[in-house]
Amino acid sequence: MKRTTISLCTLLIAGLGAAQAETVVPTAVAFEEGAVAQSLTGVAGDPVEGAKVVSTKSQGNCVACHEITDLADIPFHGEVGPMLDGAGDRWSEAELRGILVDAKMTFDESMMPSFYKTEGFIRLGKAYTGKAHEGDVEPLLSAQQIEDVVAYLMTLKD
Amino acid sequence: MKKGIAAILAASTIFGAATATADESAELTVNGEIDIVTKTAAPAHLSDVLDEVMSGWRFRSDQTQEMQMDDFDNPGMLGVENGAEIWATVDGSEGKSCADCHGEPEEMAGVKAVYPKWNAQAGKVFTLQMQANDCRTNRMGAEAWGTDKGPAIDVEALLASVSRGMPVNVAIDGPGHETWKLGKELYYTRTGQLELSCANCHEDNYGNMIRADHLSQGQINGFPTYRLKNTKLNGVQSRFKGCVRDTRAQTYKPGSDEFVALEMYVASRGNGLSVEGPSVRN
Numbered sequence: 001m002k003r004t005t006i007s008l009c010t011l012l013i014a015g016l017g018a019a020q021a022e023t024v025v026p027t028a029v030a031f032e033e034g035a036v037a038q039s040l041t042g043v044a045g046d047p048v049e050g051a052k053v054v055s056t057k058s059q060g061n062c063v064a065c066h067e068i069t070d071l072a073d074i075p076f077h078g079e080v081g082p083m084l085d086g087a088g089d090r091w092s093e094a095e096l097r098g099i100l101v102d103a104k105m106t107f108d109e110s111m112m113p114s115f116y117k118t119e120g121f122i123r124l125g126k127a128y129t130g131k132a133h134e135g136d137v138e139p140l141l142s143a144q145q146i147e148d149v150v151a152y153l154m155t156l157k158d
Numbered sequence: 159m160k161k162g163i164a165a166i167l168a169a170s171t172i173f174g175a176a177t178a179t180a181d182e183s184a185e186l187t188v189n190g191e192i193d194i195v196t197k198t199a200a201p202a203h204l205s206d207v208l209d210e211v212m213s214g215w216r217f218r219s220d221q222t223q224e225m226q227m228d229d230f231d232n233p234g235m236l237g238v239e240n241g242a243e244i245w246a247t248v249d250g251s252e253g254k255s256c257a258d259c260h261g262e263p264e265e266m267a268g269v270k271a272v273y274p275k276w277n278a279q280a281g282k283v284f285t286l287q288m289q290a291n292d293c294r295t296n297r298m299g300a301e302a303w304g305t306d307k308g309p310a311i312d313v314e315a316l317l318a319s320v321s322r323g324m325p326v327n328v329a330i331d332g333p334g335h336e337t338w339k340l341g342k343e344l345y346y347t348r349t350g351q352l353e354l355s356c357a358n359c360h361e362d363n364y365g366n367m368i369r370a371d372h373l374s375q376g377q378i379n380g381f382p383t384y385r386l387k388n389t390k391l392n393g394v395q396s397r398f399k400g401c402v403r404d405t406r407a408q409t410y411k412p413g414s415d416e417f418v419a420l421e422m423y424v425a426s427r428g429n430g431l432s433v434e435g436p437s438v439r440n
Contacts, residue, residue: 057369061369063369064368064369065368075370076367076369076370077367077369078366078367078368078369079366079367080363080366080367080368111354111358111362111363113351113352113353113354114353121349121350121351121353121407122347122348122349122350122353122407123349123350123407123408124350124351124406124407124408125350125351125403125405125406125407125408125409126408127406128403128404128406129403130399130402130403130407130408130409131408132408133408137351140351140352
């Protein structure tokens, strides 16, 4: 009886450990010519969530720089980056994941922010307060948000 | 499926009106008499990156542009009026006003156009506000004003207004050159978690929309500038602070050596444009 409890606990802990190990931390992402083949979470992305991340100011705010016809009902799309219509045809899932994690690995010196990066910043601030950042650095988007956005972009076919 | 996503998101937005478009080809004359150069050939030091320099006025909507065409419609002129009062008022232990040494504000025409500039006595570059504080502390026995604070901005607006139409002409060589170089370095440094430099937005993308904002060249020939957004006159370095903050960076402080250098560099990017302050922006 006692024995069973212990082994159940061990199983649970091992299970939790496995789930965590599946989330690739920003510093461990493996690029191959700008692309990232491995899912950051192992959990399939949700395109509906992804569309929200893309259009929400406090999240990806991708529409600040990109126009997307599919999201025409969201006001004010920017024109700093290319239009994203057809992105799911132009790029593979791994390439899109790479562009999102760190666009500078695909486009030299790109103006596009690196959404899953935690190191190498100059004068890193505490969000939009103008004050110095303290403590651990959170990437702009979480691993699952990246997966959700990739899933959404894959729905953008011509 | 795709339509579905868009529809769900649309439900949460209430407004959909497009921003008023700017007239980038309009010309500016103030009070029907002061011609303002809002677009001209880029100064030599910028010739490898820009052909033309343009005032932020060109990038604003017709309505905002019009507010600057007549001093009665320009809310920034209230600051100028207040500045004129300060100019003539005695302050400090020496019993003097600005006017006691300098005469009428109109006699200062041309001064704003060459600032920031090297001050030999102090051995550093002075912004116009620093020069005013130098007069206050050393000649008037009065307290220095805070950078971009009310009286400093109003007097700066006064001095800008009497130079309107004169070409910005900030010296970039000579003893101030090191400061100018620091400013240039800051202009091109990508800061914060978004890793954006001034140049990313104002050199590479002027004319483009970034969300609802029409990006200008970020010129400062129109400062101090009355912003409809915060309904007051705004100083250059406070504007810089806002832009740096928006890169998710730790900003520099108005009055810091870094922002003085950046002000000098950005001012020199407008060499050839007219002094335009107080301008009106959104």
